[in-house]
Amino acid sequence: MNRNEVYERLNAVFREVFDDENLTVADATTAADVEDWDSLSHITLIAAVEDEFDISFDMKTVVGLKCVGDMVDAILQEM
Amino acid sequence: MSFTSFRFLCFFAAVLAAYFVLPRRARPWMLLCASVGFYAAAGLAGLLWLGGLSLAGWLSARGIAKAQAEGRSGRRFLILGVGLHLGLLFLLKYFNFFAGGLLGESAPALSLAVPAGLSFFVFMAVGYLTDVYRGICPAEENYGRYLAWLCFFPHILQGPIDRYADTAPALFAGSVFDERHVLRGLWRILWGFLQKLVIADRLGILVSGVWAEPENFAGWRVAAAVVCYALQIYADFAGYTDIALGAAEIFGVRLAENFDTPYFSRSVPEFWRRWHMTLGAWFKDYLFFSLQRSRSFRQMGKKLKARFGKTAAKNLPAALALAAVWLFTGLWHGARLTYVVWGVYYGVLIIISMLCEPLVARLRPKKEGILWNAFRMARTFALVCLGYVLFRSATLAEAGIILSRIFTATFAAGKGFSAAGIGRADILILAPALLLRLAVSICHAKGIDLREKVMERALPLRWGIALVLLFAVIIFGIYGPGYDAASFIYFEF
Structure with missing residues (x-):
């Protein structure tokens, strides 16, 4: 799976978690750019991403994610 | 040894002198000796508990690291280490409370003294073990270094609840003498003393006086005393934290911040992200996230999603996790029913806030003006004050009396504040001190680093500020014979 394919599925996850059909994320997107992306929804998002890609992040990875680009790197690494 | 005792000032001066006289390599070890001596002053029994627990924590972390190096998870060592720490915390702090609650007067009672700062250093150690298990920080190889971090005297008694990875490297580096570190630390220490001795202890006289005999005062005066308690506990705990962070800064160690102008918060969840931040972060990272x-929470989420949709799957597990966090947050403060109810009160408020967020978002004005934000701040402060009635009261009946006085005898006849032990001179000192506290908070909220601004000024002004703060504490502070120096509010937790 390449980066673009990851983004295609990842955007669908973001739209579902944050209830925003127009939401599109990119490498530089951070929690500050997405309304309602707080620590509570972060864990919901991580669980949804893990389910979507059938992977499991360890806590070191979860706390180290600073932007969506980091998340995509972590997904590609886990797959 | 309280930070506001003369003994501590002598101790700190001696440690400071010895620290900078010794060669750099010896400095962390010198701090270890000083911290052990500092903790021993609180009681030798406590030192034994600390020694035993720290050894258990260090060995457990080594066990986790060794197991993981061999390809195993190390989970057993984590459970063992965390179990020992939390088990001892339960035994010493909560056993009598739960045994009494379950079995009544026939319950066996333990008469073991609770070591000073137990809740704080147990949480730091549990955080360290979890971080080692999660691969966030390496297991410390040297027991002395682990102990030096855990019992570092600025944070062991009342926090902040530090993370090993954030503070240990600077502690072990051995700082060199730097006027910048010394002055910034000194200002912060003196500012902490001013908040504690000039503001908190003076407000404490009024609060204790009203709380002891609320029936003597009109309801509005009791309500004013609750507001004064809100200011007292902030000045007390933030004052303590400033002394701790300032002392550590002189040694080149930056401890975690605990406050971010909490009374400017516009919602209760926001308040808890800005008040006692290291405790909130601990519960978030180690309990809520865990x-x-x-597996059980995730399975619950999947089942809820299949049956009730994604909103239920998102909210119900989060609400359950939040309920657990707030029950334990209440209990963490002490084995007392009022703390448990106080924790439940915040749990309910925060869960309601989370569930109502979509509705509130629709009702919220598009442009958030000053009036709207002022209303939200006042509403949050009122809810926090209501919580303080429970927090300050020893029993639910006492809290009930305070609330009933406020709401049923609001304008009844009663005594003035002077009957609570506070005089006109006290008010004349408190008013400008509180205004100064407010001005500093506003600067902080606007991102202005006041210490950095003063640091840019000429040398006489830099040291002059320290002298002004020192004299303000000496002239306007409450201390001396009859003053209970050990009475930092958070000391009892």
């Missing part, structure tokens, strides 16, 4: 990511 529960939310546990």
Whole structure:
């Protein structure tokens, strides 16, 4: 799976978690750019991403994610 | 040894002198000796508990690291280490409370003294073990270094609840003498003393006086005393934290911040992100996240999603995890029913806030003006004050009396504040001190680093500020014979 394919599925996850059909994320997107992306929804998002890609992040990875680009790197690494 | 005692000032001066006289390599070890001596002053029994627990924590972390190096998870060592720490915390702090609650007067009672700062250093150690298990920080190889971090005297008694990875490297580096570190630390220490001795202890006289005999005062005066308690506990705990962070800064160690102008918060969840931040972060990272990511919670989420849709799957596990966090947050403060109810009160408020967020978002004005934000701040402060009635009261009946006085005898006849032990001179000192506290908070909220601004000024002004703060504490502070120096509010937790 390449980066673009990851983004295609990842955007669908973001739209579902944050209830925003127009939401599109990119490498530089951070929690500050997405309304309602707080620590509570972060864990919901991580669980949804893990389910979507059938992977499991360890806590070191979860706390180290600073932007969506980091998340995509972590997904590609886990797959 | 309280930070506001003369003994501590002598101790700190001696440690400071010895620290900078010794060669750099010896400095962390010198701090270890000083911290052990500092903790021993609180009681030798406590030192034994600390020694035993720290050894258990260090060995457990080594066990986790060794197991993981061999390809195993190390989970057994984590459970053992965390179990020992939390088990001892339960035994010493909560056993009598729960045994009494379950079995009544026939319950066996333990008469073991609770070591000073137990809740704080147990949480730091549990955080360290979890971080080692999660691969966030390496297991410390040297027991002395682990102990030096855990019992570092600025944070062991009342926090902040530090993370090993954030503070240990600077502690072990051995700082060199730097006027910048010394002055910034000194200002912060003196500012902490001013908040504690000039503001908190003076407000404490009024609060204790009203709380002791609320029936003597009109309801509005009791309500004013609750507001004064809100200011007292902030000045007390933030004052303590400033002394701790300032002392550590002189040694080149930056401890975690605990406050971010909490009374400017516009919602209760925001208040808890800005008040006692290291405790909130601890519960979030080690309890809330652990529960939310546990297999049972995730399975629950999947089942809820299939049956009731994604909103239920998102909210119900989060609400359950939040309920657990707030029950334990209440209990963490002490084995007392009022703390448990206080924790439940915040749990309910925060869960309601989370569930109502979509509705509130629709009702919220598009442009958030000053009036709207002022209303939200006042509403949050009122809810926090209501919580303080429970927090300050020893029993639910006492809290009930305070609330009933406020709401049923609001304008009844009663005594003036002077009957609570506070005089006109006290008010004349408190008013400008509180205004100064407010001005500093506003600067902080606007991102202005006041210490950095003063640091840019000429040398006489830099040291002059320290002298002004020192004289303000000496002239306007409450101390001396009859003053209970050990009475930092958070000391009892």
